[in-house]
Amino acid sequence: xxxxxxxxxxxxxxxxxxxxxxxxxxxxxxxxxxxxxxxxxxxxxxxxxxxxxxxxxxxxxxxxxxxxxxxxxxxxxxxxxxxxxxxxxxxxxxxxxxxxxxxxxxxxxxxxxxxxxxxxxxxxxxxxxxxxxxxxxxxxxxxxxxxxxxxxxxxxxxxxxxxxxxxxxxxxxxxxxxxxxxxxxxxxxxxxxxxxxxxxxxxxxxxxxxxxxxxxxxxxxxxxxxxxxxxxxxxxxxxxxxxxxxxxxxxxxxxxxxxxxxxxxxxxxxxxxxxxxxxxxxxxxxxxxxxxxxxxxxxxxxxxxxxxxxxxxxxxxx
Amino acid sequence: xxxxxxxxxxxxxxxxxxxxxxxxxxxxxxxxxxxxxxxxxxxxxxxxxxxxxxxxxxxxxxxxxxxxxxxxxxxxxxxxxxxxxxxxxxxxxxxxxxxxxxxxxxxxxxxxxxxxxxxxxxxxxxxxxxxxxxxxxxxxxxxxxxxxxxxxxxxxxxxxxxxxxxxxxxxxxxxxxxxxxxxxxxxxxxxxxxxxxxxxxxxxxxxxxxxxxxxxxxxxxxxxxxxxxxxxxxxxxxxxxxxxxxxxxxxxxxxxxxxxxxxxxxxxxxxxxxxxxxxxxxxxxxxxxxxxxxxxxxxxxxxxxxxxxxxxxxxxxx
Numbered sequence: 009x010x011x012x013x014x015x016x017x018x019x020x021x022x023x024x025x026x027x028x029x030x031x032x033x034x035x036x037x038x039x040x041x042x043x044x045x046x047x048x049x050x051x052x053x054x055x056x057x058x059x060x061x062x063x064x065x066x067x068x069x070x071x072x073x074x075x076x077x078x079x080x081x082x083x084x085x086x087x088x089x090x091x092x093x094x095x096x097x098x099x100x101x102x103x104x105x106x107x108x109x110x111x112x113x114x115x116x117x118x119x120x121x122x123x124x125x126x127x128x129x130x131x132x133x134x135x136x137x138x139x140x141x142x143x144x145x146x147x148x149x150x151x152x153x154x155x156x157x158x159x160x161x162x163x164x165x166x167x168x169x170x171x172x173x174x175x176x177x178x179x180x181x182x183x184x185x186x187x188x189x190x191x192x193x194x195x196x197x198x199x200x201x202x203x204x205x206x207x208x209x210x211x212x213x214x215x216x217x218x219x220x221x222x223x224x225x226x227x228x229x230x231x232x233x234x235x236x237x238x239x240x241x242x243x244x245x246x247x248x249x250x251x252x253x254x255x256x257x258x259x260x261x262x263x264x265x266x267x268x269x270x271x272x273x274x275x276x277x278x279x280x281x282x283x284x285x286x287x288x289x290x291x292x293x294x295x296x297x298x299x300x301x302x303x304x305x306x307x308x309x310x311x312x313x314x315x316x317x318x319x320x321x322x323x324x325x326x
Numbered sequence: 327x328x329x330x331x332x333x334x335x336x337x338x339x340x341x342x343x344x345x346x347x348x349x350x351x352x353x354x355x356x357x358x359x360x361x362x363x364x365x366x367x368x369x370x371x372x373x374x375x376x377x378x379x380x381x382x383x384x385x386x387x388x389x390x391x392x393x394x395x396x397x398x399x400x401x402x403x404x405x406x407x408x409x410x411x412x413x414x415x416x417x418x419x420x421x422x423x424x425x426x427x428x429x430x431x432x433x434x435x436x437x438x439x440x441x442x443x444x445x446x447x448x449x450x451x452x453x454x455x456x457x458x459x460x461x462x463x464x465x466x467x468x469x470x471x472x473x474x475x476x477x478x479x480x481x482x483x484x485x486x487x488x489x490x491x492x493x494x495x496x497x498x499x500x501x502x503x504x505x506x507x508x509x510x511x512x513x514x515x516x517x518x519x520x521x522x523x524x525x526x527x528x529x530x531x532x533x534x535x536x537x538x539x540x541x542x543x544x545x546x547x548x549x550x551x552x553x554x555x556x557x558x559x560x561x562x563x564x565x566x567x568x569x570x571x572x573x574x575x576x577x578x579x580x581x582x583x584x585x586x587x588x589x590x591x592x593x594x595x596x597x598x599x600x601x602x603x604x605x606x607x608x609x610x611x612x613x614x615x616x617x618x619x620x621x622x623x624x625x626x627x628x629x630x631x632x633x634x635x636x637x638x639x640x641x642x643x644x
Contacts, residue, residue: 159472262485292488
């Protein structure tokens with residue numbers, strides 16, 4: 009079985025043909041903001057897919073199309089309110105692609121596609137209850153219960169990046185509220201932690217010689233690996249926030265594992281001990297010492313396409 | 327279709343025959359701690375059920391047995407670690423009753439049975455995504471997603487009474503942690519709020535003339551209805567805690583409604599405006615102004631039996 013997978017990102021749109029073993033048969037991409045209108049964008053995308061299908065001689069074997077995109081709703085099949093994209097909402101993706109290609113189309117936001125991708129092809133293979141946390145520009149999540157992605161009453165289940173961690177109103181979130189998980193564990197959250205720690209202490213650190221606009225989670229990670237105490241502390245604070253959040257989330261869905269993906273999750277190796285310690289210190293005894301913390305095993309460059317394709321296989325297997 | 331429903335409580339055990347329209351055909355009860363051993367207890371219960379079945383001439387029509395009990399696990403079918411009950415754990419209820427009566431047996435904790443009961447017969451009829459909160463001696467919960475009760479990896483999904491609301495470590499919970507929802511919204515939680523408010527202010531109130539051991543949520547409710555400002559404030563603080571918790575829980579399962587049951591929820595009419603206001607002030611915009619807050623519509627005396635019987639009908643309809 010094969011699927012067409014589409015990943016619509018703020019910068020790049022990638023599409024490809026993926027089989028049900030997770031093999032990417034072909035893929036291509038273009039800049040999302042290249043085309044001047046949504047119409048032109050869709051034309052370019054459909055055209056690219058048609059060419060790819062005819063070259064791969066695969067048209068007859070395509071079971072469906074999976075699309076991962078910001079603010080894409082699994083229930084309505086629409087993109088609604090994605091500030092990362094230059095077009096007005098809603099965009100009825102499911103309808104547009106079903107009309108064009110005559111196969112089932114499944115739409116989900118990036119984090120939910122990632123959760124299904126991880127279950128089909130990655131670290132969550134064989135795990136029927138887990139929570140996926142994508143720690144990138146923002147923090148997304150997908151909750152899988154009994155082998156199925158929670159969608160909720162209107163497709164908005166699993167916005168764990170916007171669960172508030174504290175009542176101290178320390179960090180304002182772009183959602184208008186305070187102290188969301190995202191404010192601590194996204195790329196910008198970890199940079200804010202870095203700035204605070206640098207300001208509040210005078211411990212020497214190579215970080216002090218780096219201009220603020222050149223700071224990145226990757227750079228801090230590299231310094232932490234080299235033993236820079238400040239960088240280590242920055243990731244420790246981040247890991248504490250994640251561990252505390254996981255302790256709280258466990259009481260919802262009693263997961264077997266948390267799976268982490270994204271830029272900040274690339275520091276999983278140095279965060280894991282503190283994440284686990286803080287989670288166990290804060291967790292209800294029922295869940296103690298049995299929840300796995302796992303890093304995604306999908307190649308970062310392919311994960312979005314694999315997630316989008318997994319949406320198709322998961323939905324068809326229901 | 328009929329079921330045998332059993333509600334095992336710390337004080338009373340109730341059992342009955344319930345049909346699938348929610349009619350209780352017959353019911354009986356005895357004191358849980360009356361029999362001297364678990365063996366004697368089970369003997370009494372089985373015997374009572376057998377007599378009831380033969381009197382109702384219903385034995386051939388029984389589709390299954392539903393049992394609601396503290397710490398009863400939907401997945402294992404066992405009671406495990408119920409401090410309210412006088413017997414050692416685990417108690418393999420499902421196995422015991424399946425062997426005895428030769429029909430399917432479904433076991434769940436009280437709050438989860440209540441959630442299913444509410445969906446089949448009560449306020450959540452026709453609602454496929456909701457969160458049930460039972461505000462009684464403790465705070466229990468049942469999360470229903472897409473028409474099904476979340477059970478989680480090991481049957482412990484939905485322990486929302488033990489999600490921490492604050493990082494201020496103000497109230498110690500019997501789970502060993504701090505500031506769980508249960509510490510604010512259970513019967514004892516509201517009494518603690520009452521004591522604090524009485525201590526911190528000197529506003530006149532009839533509550534000041536009542537001995538501490540005679541304080542109850544019902545008494546405070548009655549005084550609030552009569553306009554006692556301190557009693558009104560006590561329920562306002564309680565409602566704020568619930569509203570804030572609901573705002574947080576929404577990000578998990580995107581529910582259409584929260585449904586409230588139990589002693590403290592009997593004050594729903596006076597808590598509802600503050601619950602709603604606080605929930606809306608704290609909720610992520612995606613969920614704003616669309617989640618219903620509902621009071622259980624089941625008769626309190628029958629709710630546990632209806633919940634236990636609904637477990638059977640819900641499971642058989644899967």
